[in-house]
Amino acid sequence: MGSLLLLFVVLCSYCCYIAHGGNEHGFVVEQRRSYEPEAVCSASRVNLEPSSTTVSMPLVHRYGPCAPSQYSNVPTPSFSETLRHSRARTNYFMRQASKGMGMASTPDDAAVTFPTRLGGFVDSLEYVVTLGFGTPSVPLVLLMDTGSDVSWVQCTPCNSTRCYPQKDPLFDPSKSSTYAPIACHTDTCRKLAGNHYQNGCAGGGTQCGYSVEYADGSHSRGVYSNETLTLAPGVTVKGFHFGCGHDQRGPNDKYDGLLGLGGAPESLVVQTSSVYGGAFSYCLPALNSEAGFLALGAPPNANKSAFVFTPMRHLPGYATFYMVTMTGISVGGKPLDIPQSAFRGGMIIDSGTIGTELPETAYNAVEAALRKALAAYPMVPSEDFDTCYNFTGYSNVTVPRVAFTFRGGATIDLDVPNGILVKDCLAFRESGPDVGLGIIGNVNQRTLEVLYDAGRGIVGFRAGAC
Template sequence: MSSPLFLCILLVVFGSYLSITAAGDGHFRHKMSAPRRLQLGCMYVSVTPLPNRAGAAVPLVHRHGPCAKSQSTDKPSSFADALHRSRVRADYIMSRSRATTMHEQEKGKVSVPAYLGTSVDSQEYVVTLGLGTPAVEQVLLLDTGSDLSWVQCAPCNSSDCYGQKDPLFDPRKSSTYAPIPCGSDVCKTLQSNHLDNGCTMNGTHSQCGFRVEYGDGSKTKGVYSNEALTLAPGVVIQDFHFGCGYKQGGPNDKFDGLLGLGGAPESLPVQTSAVYGGSFSYCLPPVSSGTGFLALGAPSNASGFSFTPMTHFVDDATSYLVKLTGISVDGKQLRIPRKVFEGGLIVDCGNIISHLPSTPYEKLRSAFRAAMTAYPLIPSDDGDTCYNFTGFSNVTVPKVALTFTGGVTVDLDVPNGLLLDGCLAFADSGPDDYVGFLGNVQMRTLEMLYDVKGARLGFRAGAC
């Protein structure tokens, strides 16, 4: 089945740009061109993005990229800002399995749970889906570190809801909307997954309440609900459970809500497992490029993928974990004891920068710096690896590859999978054997296939 994707056509952008060519010595050379005017813009076309795909695929874009439907008013993250956000998010996820459920009672209002979630402000990639009947377009942040999906709902005034470009979803105008009763099994699963549940009476009917509060101070609460979710023309998920938010707060910007892709029952992949088998994949495009995709269901022929075993992190049903076994720079394997990788890596598309335990991080940083001695290193109190490329017409960057359990070696895209704001997009996660994170910079241009039933993660190079 063909699916709508964005086709990006260049319109008005000023500044210098990077052209990439492969060098014969195994490096990639980046030519810094003089400032020029480009043509930028996007439009929908109907294409089939994935071969042998029986499921549904939808366009996925960076919220600061040229094809974002609702342009964010904030700027793309600097390395320092991205590093701060990534550390806050990593700290939370590490503590989530030990988190206790909190309750909040508000007289005369929906009784809802409180839940300390990950930082919404760290999310970078969005998809546009249809909610309700008739379907209303909603731009949703993509997050493998969250389960419960939500949108802002009408009626909601400016003090209760933040500004968004699209109209608020109004359940009163949908023929398929229904609040979930507080005594239902669906509502009870919120409690079993640390989201808890609350009840309110609307006439003679009880409704299930929800509350999500994130590490960056943003929050949403409202009614846990049932609705039709349209992925593509003719591809509709009936009875999709989501949060209809009537009171929001914090540093939110332009997006309409969040789409949870974690492993708990509230997530989109688990809710649709009867149809798509629980598998899903995505390809994250570079910031300056066009579109990637989010797909539900596994391809009928996975011959283009390399797979490594995947589990969940401790007793946290949300997070997906893989194990790194080695790193190479410029084609040379770094000498790192395998025991320091025992903690594994949480695969997290909402975490911008990858985090490695101290020994592998320091080995990687040292080898990368050795290959980049031609360029001035910007001094840093935190030991970051950032460069000043001003005045260089050509920049040569070494290849970096990650090897996972089973001998699966993944070449990171150059430069999009390595550099962020001129900095090596890796950070120190702490002592050896600590859990690390595979961030979205390193995922860029790869198709990441989550085969949950098969307990494996697949990588396909050059997918977007």
């Protein structure tokens, strides 16, 4: 039976490790394979529940072979460089959240949230989707971000000194029959100003200007506009508000723009809430060579039994970020001795942060337990994470299971090993004192369908979705 199970997993999985035993003890023995993704794209692991109430789009890693073919030769930055960008984003989140929490004391049951502006480099984001803009529809590749609201693409006219080079042609609004700039002094433009994204009047004082400023000093500026957005064949969003960018600054890697999935009115999620109920989900694949998905709308009630749910939290006065309350962590099947008060600041769930940031007490307990479980393997110094290993020469690696528990009892098992290890390092960092906030990064989210249902005020998790 064990051999048959191993054969089944080998045939069905493209994971860089292969499970074959020890499950009842909270550990998984893995046959070690290369960490590098396969040379070709595989979507065979996508397990999206069929539904007539949702619309789904392929979601792929921006540097893997599943990315659109014209992007396959984009230079991949070093892992250290990618982490530096991710940490700039994280640090901004923490600084701004601390300011917000300092404005007034909030009990544990109160809503907790963050500021509305993205906290870091645009290219710290990892996953892209392809959507159609305009009529006729023009496919554009956008970075997906749950940590910002305004979606934008680079538009003509824009020369090389004002816009960065991209693989696709710049979006040309003059060739679309459904494009229209939003007028200045309209309610839509005034609401943009209320969320700190308005940039005065453009186009001779008649068009609404937008400006999105990022923590590293980069920005996107241009004309706030209406356009038809194509999500999937035959599925469109009429009058989608987005930024037609004429002035971009900062790091980039030749993609066409950004898709904002935050909770503020400017996001795609809120703009389509009358159709999809303010709900969306995604599954981040375990490897760069695999595909996941992004879906708008909640699954039908019949399919929700596959999810576990926990309440969604927000900070008063801020809407962008999605937060949950963690109550415990298990390693190797054993709950760690972490008081629930260590998590009272809340945890943001972010698609653009790589490693998970845990408050001090929780972080120390997790790192100690994982180091003990992996004591058979030599540790190596690294600038990227606190705990890294050299697995060279080991044909099998025994990896402990890690589980997160949230308010209401919802418990999720992280994928083994790709939801725990990244580049042979434990994907955890310390966020600061227990009174502060933490972040659940995208490594820990791999293979889970993460459902954000703002209408019902819940976050759901479904295992084995991709």
